[in-house]
Amino acid sequence: MNDDPQALLPLPPVTFHILVALADTDRHGYAIIQDIAARTDGALKIQAGTLYRSIQRMLEQGLLVEKRTRPQIGEDDQRRRYYRITPFGRAVAQAEARRLAQMVKLARACGFVPGKA
Amino acid sequence: MRFYRALLRLYPAPFRVEYADEMMRVFEQRRRDAHGFTGVLGMWLALLADTIVSAAQTHWDISRQDVAYALRTLRRAPGFTVTVLLVAALGIGANTAAFSLTDHVLIRPLPFYQADRLVSVWQAHASGGYNEASPPNYRDWKASATSFDAFATYTKVSSNLVGQGEPERLEGVSATADLLPMLGVQPALGRTFTPEEDRDGAPGTVLLSYGLWQAAFGGDRAVLGRTVTLDDEPYTVIGVMPRDFAFPTRDVEFWRPMRFSNDFFDDRSNTYLYNVARLRRGASIEQARAELAVISQRLAHEYPKDRALTGAVVRHLRDDISERSRVLVLALTGAAACVLLIACLNLANLLLARALVRRKELALRTALGAGPERLVRLLVTESVLLAAGGGVLGVGLAVVALPLLTRLVPPFMPIALPTIDLRVLGVAALVTLLSALAFGVFPALRACRNVDAVSLHEGARAGASATRSRLRKVLVVAEVSASLVLLVASGLLLRALLRLQSRDPGFSPAQVLTLRTSLPFPRYDNVQDRARFYEHVLAQTRALPGVTKAAYISFLPMAFGGGIWQVAIPGRTHPDNERRSVSLRYTTPDFFATLGIPLRAGRDVSDADGADGPKVAVVSESFARRYWPGEEPIGKQFEVAFFLRTVVGIAGDVRVRGLERDSEPQVYVPHRQIPDRWMLFYAPKDLVVRSSGDPVALLPALRNIIHTADPQLPIADVRRLEDIVSAQTAPRRVQLTVIGTFATLAFLMAAIGIYGLLSFAVSHRAQEIGVRMALGATPGSIVGMVLRESFVLAAVGAVLGLGLSWAAGRSLQALLAGVAPTDAPTLASALAMAMLMTLLGSVVPAWRAAHVDPARVMRAD
Numbered sequence: 001m002n003d004d005p006q007a008l009l010p011l012p013p014v015t016f017h018i019l020v021a022l023a024d025t026d027r028h029g030y031a032i033i034q035d036i037a038a039r040t041d042g043a044l045k046i047q048a049g050t051l052y053r054s055i056q057r058m059l060e061q062g063l064l065v066e067k068r069t070r071p072q073i074g075e076d077d078q079r080r081r082y083y084r085i086t087p088f089g090r091a092v093a094q095a096e097a098r099r100l101a102q103m104v105k106l107a108r109a110c111g112f113v114p115g116k117a
Numbered sequence: 118m119r120f121y122r123a124l125l126r127l128y129p130a131p132f133r134v135e136y137a138d139e140m141m142r143v144f145e146q147r148r149r150d151a152h153g154f155t156g157v158l159g160m161w162l163a164l165l166a167d168t169i170v171s172a173a174q175t176h177w178d179i180s181r182q183d184v185a186y187a188l189r190t191l192r193r194a195p196g197f198t199v200t201v202l203l204v205a206a207l208g209i210g211a212n213t214a215a216f217s218l219t220d221h222v223l224i225r226p227l228p229f230y231q232a233d234r235l236v237s238v239w240q241a242h243a244s245g246g247y248n249e250a251s252p253p254n255y256r257d258w259k260a261s262a263t264s265f266d267a268f269a270t271y272t273k274v275s276s277n278l279v280g281q282g283e284p285e286r287l288e289g290v291s292a293t294a295d296l297l298p299m300l301g302v303q304p305a306l307g308r309t310f311t312p313e314e315d316r317d318g319a320p321g322t323v324l325l326s327y328g329l330w331q332a333a334f335g336g337d338r339a340v341l342g343r344t345v346t347l348d349d350e351p352y353t354v355i356g357v358m359p360r361d362f363a364f365p366t367r368d369v370e371f372w373r374p375m376r377f378s379n380d381f382f383d384d385r386s387n388t389y390l391y392n393v394a395r396l397r398r399g400a401s402i403e404q405a406r407a408e409l410a411v412i413s414q415r416l417a418h419e420y421p422k423d424r425a426l427t428g429a430v431v432r433h434l435r436d437d438i439s440e441r442s443r444v445l446v447l448a449l450t451g452a453a454a455c456v457l458l459i460a461c462l463n464l465a466n467l468l469l470a471r472a473l474v475r476r477k478e479l480a481l482r483t484a485l486g487a488g489p490e491r492l493v494r495l496l497v498t499e500s501v502l503l504a505a506g507g508g509v510l511g512v513g514l515a516v517v518a519l520p521l522l523t524r525l526v527p528p529f530m531p532i533a534l535p536t537i538d539l540r541v542l543g544v545a546a547l548v549t550l551l552s553a554l555a556f557g558v559f560p561a562l563r564a565c566r567n568v569d570a571v572s573l574h575e576g577a578r579a580g581a582s583a584t585r586s587r588l589r590k591v592l593v594v595a596e597v598s599a600s601l602v603l604l605v606a607s608g609l610l611l612r613a614l615l616r617l618q619s620r621d622p623g624f625s626p627a628q629v630l631t632l633r634t635s636l637p638f639p640r641y642d643n644v645q646d647r648a649r650f651y652e653h654v655l656a657q658t659r660a661l662p663g664v665t666k667a668a669y670i671s672f673l674p675m676a677f678g679g680g681i682w683q684v685a686i687p688g689r690t691h692p693d694n695e696r697r698s699v700s701l702r703y704t705t706p707d708f709f710a711t712l713g714i715p716l717r718a719g720r721d722v723s724d725a726d727g728a729d730g731p732k733v734a735v736v737s738e739s740f741a742r743r744y745w746p747g748e749e750p751i752g753k754q755f756e757v758a759f760f761l762r763t764v765v766g767i768a769g770d771v772r773v774r775g776l777e778r779d780s781e782p783q784v785y786v787p788h789r790q791i792p793d794r795w796m797l798f799y800a801p802k803d804l805v806v807r808s809s810g811d812p813v814a815l816l817p818a819l820r821n822i823i824h825t826a827d828p829q830l831p832i833a834d835v836r837r838l839e840d841i842v843s844a845q846t847a848p849r850r851v852q853l854t855v856i857g858t859f860a861t862l863a864f865l866m867a868a869i870g871i872y873g874l875l876s877f878a879v880s881h882r883a884q885e886i887g888v889r890m891a892l893g894a895t896p897g898s899i900v901g902m903v904l905r906e907s908f909v910l911a912a913v914g915a916v917l918g919l920g921l922s923w924a925a926g927r928s929l930q931a932l933l934a935g936v937a938p939t940d941a942p943t944l945a946s947a948l949a950m951a952m953l954m955t956l957l958g959s960v961v962p963a964w965r966a967a968h969v970d971p972a973r974v975m976r977a978d
Contacts, residue, residue, distance in 0.1 A: 030143045047167030048140040048147075049128075053175050056132065081139060 003088065005095040008061065014046060014054050019063065019085060019093040026067050028080040029055070055083065063089035118144075121164070127172035129179050130490050183498040191499065197471060198503070201464055204869075205507020207862050208460030208552060210514030213537070213545040215453035217515065218522050220544075221535040222446050227435060228361070228532065230301020231395075236402060237437050238268075238392035238409070241428030249388040251426065252381040254416075258392070258429060261412045264405035265394040269296035271365070271375060272389050276347040277637050278333065279829050286635060286833030287329065287347075289371040290364070297324075297372070299395050300364060306330075307341045307356025315374035321352035322374060327360040329370040347373070349637045363532070365391065385426040393434060406431045444931045445525060445852055451925070452603055452859040457552065459599045459863050462592045463870045464556035468500060469589055470877045472560050493561045500557025501550070508549030512537065515545070524851045563588070589874050590910055596870045597914025598921055600863035601951050605922035606929060607853065607860040608943035613934040614849045622842055623771035624674065625713035629838035630812035631673055634823055634830050635802045643793045644728060647800055650826055651705050651788070652724075654804065657822045661815060663808045666711035669788070669801035670704040674712075675841050676834075678774035680799065681781060685756040686744055699740060700773045700781045701758060703788040703799045709735075709768055711807045712838070719751045719766030726787035733787065735766035740782035757784055758796065776845045777934060805838070812837060852932070864954055871958030875907055879966045886966055887974035896967035903963040904956075911955035915948055922947070 011019075021027060021035040033046050058064045067082040085093070107113045121144050125137050144164070151160040191198045226232040239247035240254055250258075250270070259268040271292035278285045294310040303309075305327060314322050323345065325334070334340045344351045352373060363369065381387075396405060409429040416427040472479070479492055487495075516537055523534045634654075641647050651669050658667040672680055683697045691697055706723050709716050717738060726733050734757070741750035741764070753764050773780040788801050808815055816835060823832055879886070886899055926938025936943075 029139050030146050033143065045163070047163055047171070048143040049167045049171030049175075051143070052132075052136040052140055053171045053178070056136070056175075057178070080142070 003062075005088070005092040008063075008092050009096055009099055011092065011096045012054070014050060015058060015063070016093065016096055017044065017046070018051075018054060018058065019089055019096075022064070022083060022085040022089075023093070026082040026084040028082050032083070058089070062086055063092055124165070124168050127168060128175055129494075130488060131179075132175050179494070180498060183495050184502060186495065187499040187502050191502070194471075197467065200869075201467060201503045202506050202510060204460045204463055204467075204866060205504055205549075205552065206510035206514055207866070208457040209504075209508050209511030209545060209549055210518065211453040211456045211511075211859060211862070212548050213512055213515035213541060214518045214522050215450050216544050216548075217519065217535040217537055217541040218525060219446050219450050220541065221532055222526055223443065225532070229364075232435065233433070234266075234396040234398075235300075235434040236394050236396060236405065236431050237434050238394055239430040239432070240388055240426065241413075241430050247430040250390045250392050250429075251385045251388045252377055252390060253383070253385050254427060254429070255390050255392055256377075256382055257416055257427075258409060258412060261415075262394075262405070262408055264397055264400040264408050266397050267295050267299040268392065268394040269293045269299050270390045270392045271296055272391065273365075273369075274373075275635070276371075277349075277635055277829075277831050279346045279349075279637075279831075284829055284831035285333070286633065286831045287370045288366075288368045289347075289373065290369050291373050291375040293375050296364075296393065299393065302358070302362055302364075304356035305359040306338060307354070309356060310374050315376055317376045317378045319374070319376070321347075321350055322355045323347065323352040324356045324358055324372040325354060326358055326370045327362070330357045347371070349640055367532075385420070385423040402431055402433065441931050444929060448606065448852075448929055448932065449522075449525065449855060452606065452856050455599050455603050456859050456862050456866075457548065459596050459866045459870075461552050461556045462596045462599075463866050463873070464500075464503075464552075465560055466589055466592045466870055466873055468496075468556060468560040469563060469592075470873060472496065472563070473877075493558075496561035497553075497557050500561070501553040504549045504553030504557070507552075508545060511549070512542065512545050515541075521851065521855065525848070525855065589877075593867075593870050593874050593910050594914040594917065596867040597911055597951060597955070598918035600860070600867040600954070601915055601918025601947055602921045602925050603856070603860035603863045604947040604950050605918075605943060606925050607857040608947050609926055609929060609933055609936055609938065609940060610849070610853045610856055612936045612940055612943055613932065614846060614853055616936060617776045617846055617849065617934055620772065620776045622675070622776065623714060623769055624838075626838040626842045628808055628810075628812050629712065630806045630808065630815055630819075631676075631834070631836050631838055631841065632804050632816075632819065632832055633802050633834040634804060634827075634832060636800060636830070638797050639794075641800065642797065644789055644791055648789060651801065653826045654822055655705060655707075657825075658804075658806055658819060661818050661822075663810050663815065664806055665809055666707055666807040668705050668708040668711045668805055670708050670803050670805065671702045671788075671799045671801050673803045673805070673838075673841065674771045674773045675775050675845060676803070678778070678780070682757050682784075684744075684784070687754055687756065687761065698781045699736075699757065699784045701784050701786065701799065703791055703796075703801055704785050705788055705801060708785070708805070711805045712771075713807075714771060715769040717767040717769060719764070721766060722785060722787035724787075724789070727789045728792070730790075732760045732762040732790055733765040734762040735768050735785040736764055737768055737770045737783040739770050740784065741767055743782060758786070760790075762786065776842075803834075849932075864950065868954045868958040871907055871910070871955055872961065874910075875903060875959055875962035876965065878906070879903060879962045879969075883969050883974045886969045887971040890969060891971040899966050899969075900963045903966045904959055907955050907959040908952075911951055915951050918951070919944065919948075 017036045017039075018032055020039065021032045027035060029048070029051055033048075033051060037045050055064065059066065063086060064083045065086055067084045104113060118141075122137075122141065125133055125140060128137075147160055147164070148157070151157045227235065229235060238250065238258060240250040241247050249272075255268075255270045259270075262268065269292065271290050274289050274291045276287055276289060278287050292310075294312045294315045297304075297309045304324060307324075309324065310322060313319060325340070330336060330340060334343075340354050340357070343354050345354060346352070358372070394405075396402065406429075409431060413427040413429050417424040420427070482492060482495075483489075519535060519537065526532070526534060636647060636650065641650070655667050655669065658664055678700070680701050681698045682701045684699050685691060685697070704722060706721055708714075709721055716735075719735070722733065722735055734755075736750065744750075744755065745753055750764050750767060754761055755764070756762070768783070768785065771780070771783060773783060791799065804819075806812060806815060806819065820832060823830060886894075890896075890899065922944070923938055926933070926940075930938065
């Protein structure tokens with residue numbers, strides 16, 4: 001597997017959103033969908049097929065790992081699969097965020113974005 | 118719920134196994150959260166769209182991995198890969214090229230407006246055939262039939278074009294004004310004919326072909342309204358036809374209006390018109406046939422003396438292509454299909470062998486968790502990749518081969534020459550995909566069945582492969598039979614060609630140059646004017662160094678088969694069914710000597726045989742035999758072309774109608790005995806010159822002589838007589854080359870197939886062979902064992918193949934010139950070739966088997 005975060009950039013938006021959703025806690029599939037919907041004020045509602053295809057690729061790329069143990073006893077359905085971001089996943093997310101910030105800076109500089117230059 | 122589970126089947130199996138449950142759970146929650154009708158509907162729509170898109174993407178992910186993997190493994194086996202690519206390319210290329218020909222000649226509609234409603238209307242022949250129609254029939258059919266929207270007619274003409282650089286001889290068409298509108302063709306420039314222009318006495322107008330416009334007028338748009346001279350008559354250019362328009366044949370360079378004066382309508386036996394009609398919308402060709410049958414019965418009643426001449430034959434214009442051309446194109450398609458079949462059989466065999474070799478690898482992948490479905494998918498991806506590579510190469514081959522194939526397109530068809538276009542590429546892609554499935558899926562399924570951990574152990578190989586090797590034997594038998602069919606077919610065609618080439622044309626074609634100077638009328642209406650021209654040209658030609666003989670004649674043998682007249686013998690009654698046709702030629706003296714036609718008795722025509730002298734003729738031996746068997750023919754009299762003539766000489770028979778057809782007996786009449794202004798069609802126009810060296814070297818001098826005699830006269834059709842004779846068999850040589858190439862490919866591939874099977878079997882049975890040798894078997898007996906196996910297969914294949922060859926030979930009969938489909942020498946040599954092929958395929962494996970080192974193979978386990 002490639003261990004240079006830059007090699008995966010730019011990330012597909014769904015991948016980036018999944019990484020963001022897993023930044024602070026492990027989640028199962030539906031929780032990821034809900035989290036993304038909440039963060040985007042309902043604008044982005046990912047469907048199951050897109051989600052799991054992305055997850056499959058992210059597992060292969062080493063951005064995520066599947067977690068067999070539940071986060072808290074009795075809290076949730078124990079059969080569910082939880083996903084956790086890996087250190088590499090974090091590095092990739094940060095690299096992507098830096099890339100996006102750089103883009104926004106460029107956009108500002110030429111007046112595409114209202115606000116300070 | 119159940120519906121969603123069914124939808125999940127769209128995903129690849131491994132993905133489904135992994136995530137289906139999770140996705141079901143997400144789905145449940147989603148549904149719980151959706152409220153109201155619109156909410157549920159929206160959820161379903163979003164779900165459906167997402168499932169389809171992401172399922173396709175997931176498949177794509179896997180295929181990409183598989184392709185990458187397959188490319189890696191194929192690169193590691195370059196020998197195998199190159200073989201497969203080549204074999205696939207040959208099969209696909211042969212079929213692509215053959216299809217483009219079939220498509221253009223047999224399938225595509227003609228390039229005219231609603232071409233399926235176009236029919237040709239011929240005059241029925243008493244013999245059951247049909248030929249061109251006479252003007253009165255054209256007039257009466259057109260006036261009475263209601264099944265047609267339009268009914269046009271045309272005839273072929275050729276004219277001298279003077280005044281545009283060198284005088285030129287042009288092929289053209291004289292057509293009624295409704296022909297071009299009926300075909301739905303607009304001129305590229307100008308207009309087509311008005312109905313007034315095809316009336317008798319109207320000023321001459323002409324449409325030019327795009328090619329003539331470019332060549333003779335430099336594509337000048339100001340050509341409209343210009344006057345050109347065709348056969349000494351002025352014609353105003355009114356238009357130029359589009360570049361891709363051809364009718365009725367590709368060589369036509371101008372169209373001018375057809376005119377009938379009233380006396381044209383007297384004779385129903387004067388047949389020279391080609392009728393083309395458009396079926397009324399809703400009218401079927403059967404209705405048209407029925408209606409014309411009624412009309413011709415009425416005509417037969419009205420004109421009792423012409424009762425045998427009023428029948429009509431209606432055919433789809435598309436079908437006016439000779440049976441031979443059709444059989445040829447179909448034979449080509451069949452041969453190509455055979456090659457593809459053998460290619461696929463061969464590839465299936467190769468892949469099967471490879472899959473067996475790869476059992477360990479496959480078993481390893483199974484052990485690592487890949488299901489059988491996954492493995493099949495991987496192997497099929499590999500074969501699709503191979504086929505696609507073969508397909509690309511194959512299309513390349515087809516592009517290279519197409520110029521050869523276009524020579525098989527009948528020259529009289531009004532179609533563009535075949536090209537590789539999108540349609541053909543589509544078929545090539547389809548053929549590629551089908552062959553990939555044919556040679557890939559089956560071995561993949563076989564290979565992946567029962568792949569389990571046991572296969573990981575080397576030893577478990579002999580037993581499991583018994584059924585597989587039986588399957589591979591069946592494939593080899595099929596290859597041998599298919600290649601035998603092609604060998605026999607090309608053998609039969611070769612025999613037919615040889616038979617035709619060995620036919621004596623009746624003259625000796627070597628060292629004779631021919632060219633045509635068509636005398637324009639009315640300038641040369643009178644015999645005296647023509648005689649002056651011939652004498653001038655012939656005298657000067659004979660004076661050229663190297664020229665031994667020279668003469669002028671109406672038409673060269675083999676170049677023109679028409680000019681047929683009925684003869685009558687005074688004092689005899691001729692029953693209706695008696696064949697009385699002869700081919701009539703007018704000639705200057707020395708024609709027989711120039712062509713090397715033997716004069717068996719009597720004398721040649723002479724310049725003393727003038728218009729005022731007694732009418733004489735030289736006839737061919739078959740003529741004398743037919744009318745005066747056992748009698749002395751010299752001095753006998755017969756009537757032909759309006760006069761009673763006396764036989765003064767007997768000449769050898771000539772194959773006027775070419776090597777393939779029977780010819781009428783020949784009658785030669787001195788040209789000075791053509792009455793003035795009569796039978797101008799027969800006025801000698803073909804010059805023949807025999808030389809002692811290369812006859813073509815005479816051409817500049819000949820041009821000079823003719824130019825001095827008449828500066829306005831074009832020189833056309835300069836050819837060696839040898840070329841005219843060899844043109845007779847040229848189409849057959851092309852056919853043979855093409856089918857023979859296919860047969861050679863099939864032969865090689867079948868040999869490779871046998872080689873592949875045996876060498877695999879030998880390496881597989883090395884242990885057994887080693888044991889046998891350790892027990893005292895000699896290398897000779899081992900070789901015998903291997904050869905016996907291959908010859909049994911070859912024999913089974915040959916028996917099946919002979920049966921199929923017989924069927925193929927029968928369907929080829931139209932092309933065989935009388936060679937029987939069971940022609941013994943052909944069958945025997947094809948069988949010998951099949952045995953040779955078996956031997957070729959077996960030599961190396963047999964040698965290898967004989968050199969197995971018992972000590973080594975037995976230690977290996």
